[in-house]
Amino acid sequence: MSNVKFMSGENVPLEMHKVRMVQKVNLLPVEERLKCIEDAGFNTFLLNNRDIFMDMLTDSGVNAMSQEQYAAMMQADDSYAGSETFYRLEAVLKDIFGMEYFLPAHQGRACENIISQSLVKPGQVVVMNYHFTTSKAHITVNGGSVEEIIRDEGFKINSNDPFKGDIDIDKLKESIKRNGKENIAFVRVEAGTNLIGGQPVSMDNLREVSEICRNEGILLVYDGSLLGDNLYFIKIRDPKYRDIEIKRITREIAALTDVFYFSARKLGSARGGGILTSNKELYLKMRELITLYEGFLTYGGMSVREMEALAVGLEETMDFDVISQTPIMVEALCNELIASGVPVVTPPGGLGCHVDAMQFCSHIPQAQYPAGALTAALFIASGVRCMERGTLSEQRNEDGTERFADMELARIAFPRRVFTLSQVKYTADRLTWLYKNRELIGGLEFVDEPKMLRFFFGRLKAIGDWPQRLAEKFREDFGESL
Ligand SMILES: Cc1ncc(COP(=O)(O)O)c(C=O)c1O
Numbered sequence: 001m002s003n004v005k006f007m008s009g010e011n012v013p014l015e016m017h018k019v020r021m022v023q024k025v026n027l028l029p030v031e032e033r034l035k036c037i038e039d040a041g042f043n044t045f046l047l048n049n050r051d052i053f054m055d056m057l058t059d060s061g062v063n064a065m066s067q068e069q070y071a072a073m074m075q076a077d078d079s080y081a082g083s084e085t086f087y088r089l090e091a092v093l094k095d096i097f098g099m100e101y102f103l104p105a106h107q108g109r110a111c112e113n114i115i116s117q118s119l120v121k122p123g124q125v126v127v128m129n130y131h132f133t134t135s136k137a138h139i140t141v142n143g144g145s146v147e148e149i150i151r152d153e154g155f156k157i158n159s160n161d162p163f164k165g166d167i168d169i170d171k172l173k174e175s176i177k178r179n180g181k182e183n184i185a186f187v188r189v190e191a192g193t194n195l196i197g198g199q200p201v202s203m204d205n206l207r208e209v210s211e212i213c214r215n216e217g218i219l220l221v222y223d224g225s226l227l228g229d230n231l232y233f234i235k236i237r238d239p240k241y242r243d244i245e246i247k248r249i250t251r252e253i254a255a256l257t258d259v260f261y262f263s264a265r266k267l268g269s270a271r272g273g274g275i276l277t278s279n280k281e282l283y284l285k286m287r288e289l290i291t292l293y294e295g296f297l298t299y300g301g302m303s304v305r306e307m308e309a310l311a312v313g314l315e316e317t318m319d320f321d322v323i324s325q326t327p328i329m330v331e332a333l334c335n336e337l338i339a340s341g342v343p344v345v346t347p348p349g350g351l352g353c354h355v356d357a358m359q360f361c362s363h364i365p366q367a368q369y370p371a372g373a374l375t376a377a378l379f380i381a382s383g384v385r386c387m388e389r390g391t392l393s394e395q396r397n398e399d400g401t402e403r404f405a406d407m408e409l410a411r412i413a414f415p416r417r418v419f420t421l422s423q424v425k426y427t428a429d430r431l432t433w434l435y436k437n438r439e440l441i442g443g444l445e446f447v448d449e450p451k452m453l454r455f456f457f458g459r460l461k462a463i464g465d466w467p468q469r470l471a472e473k474f475r476e477d478f479g480e481s482l
Contacts, residue, residue, distance in 0.1 A: 041459025053383030086298035104300025164199035192226030198349030229350020265460025268313035307387035336428035352413035370442025442466035
């Protein structure tokens with residue numbers, strides 16, 4: 001938000017844009033919402049959008065685009081090879097990040113596939129602040145393993161630490177000593193730890209990690225999918241950067257890394273992805289895989305229209321008014337929930353509001369997926385679709401036992417510039433009602449469990465008749481209301 005104070009002293013997340021195109025949404029009666037979540041196997045990924053009131057599943061590929069982005073889409077050059085669109089995007093990337101080479105890819109996980117295939121050898125470890133589902137899957141599929149070295153503070157649900165995404169420097173040094181640098185494929189820093197609260201990484205920490213990696217000759221790979229939020233937090237939480245231009249901070253981040261990749265479904269509010277590096281040898285190695293898996297080098301699986309929108313979207317990411325919109329809405333929802341006693345991750349992060357299902361549903365054992373149950377219950381109570389970020393989002397251990405997640409979170413994501421404050425208040429209201437009736441929520445069990453990335457399309461059923469009882473209580477309390 002720009003520097004606008006309200007006379008009342010209230011901290012209102014003021015929108016710095018106006019809405020000029022809208023999409024009608026439906027709010028079904030609670031009985032129909034119950035039927036929809038049952039039909040979806042209690043997996044919010046399997047709901048149909050027509051049945052959803054507010055889609056807060058993700059911020060990926062569902063952000064509102066600016067009029068400038070739409071206008072840019074009209075000038076796309078769709079040549080298979082040598083497209084002008086590619087050169088326009090490449091020039092913007094070079095200007096913003098200052099890195100030498102750009103490889104386009106169809107989305108973030110495609111970058112992870114290329115990077116992991118190029119860098120991970122069987123038996124090697126990738127050391128990182130925290131994993132993301134697809135990044136871990138690509139590392140393990142290539143025979144590597146993941147070691148997480150986030151500071152202990154990162155695992156605390158409630159904290160005053162402004163940069164809970166930071167790597168623990170002692171753990172990093174210890175890991176290099178124990179594993180031997182030749183067994184570390186690369187160090188990965190994820191801006192805005194997606195799975196544990198969207199928490200940012202500080203510049204001081206990145207600088208220190210980069211220095212260690214350079215001294216040891218270990219590659220530093222930066223996942224910048226959530227860079228926009230991270231830039232906002234650097235600006236407002238690190239006094240040293242308050243008056244530094246966003247573009248300068250971005251350049252500084254890029255200069256500290258060897259490989260920078262991103263999902264353009266998030267960063268730049270379009271649909272696509274990209275890898276940047278100034279390392280020629282690495283670029284040449286990854287380049288071959290782009291043509292094998294993604295497409296020719298001047299589009300890499302992206303639509304040229306999206307590439308044009310991305311070029312503009314990246315430039316807009318350098319605007320504080322643009323990148324502040326999601327974090328201030330997240331903070332507004334978190335504050336409303338905190339005021340009602342609902343347990344959420346603090347400080348509020350980027351990307352979404354993270355509700356702590358371990359406290360919310362403390363009566364549900366982790367083996368019965370409390371965060372999954374909470375996402376299903378929230379849909380029944382409100383028509384709001386959010387995402388489980390807990391044990392369901394983990395892969396089982398090799399021996400088939402559950403790998404319990406470090407946190408059980410229901411992530412209420414904010415597609416950028418999509419929802420209004422009254423919709424945020426509605427979400428807080430229904431979540432508060434749910435919290436008051438939390439004893440009604442029960443566990444879930446799998447009826448169909450895929451081996452890989454099971455949370456995407458696995459199907460579950462409720463243990464007992466709690467969903468029906470929850471819907472009945474809703475009707476009792478809200479009468480005729482939707
Ligand atoms: C931090 C992070 N890395 C990588 C990805 C993967 O990107 P995509 O969904 O475009 O494949 C995501 C997506 O949510 C993400 O949040």
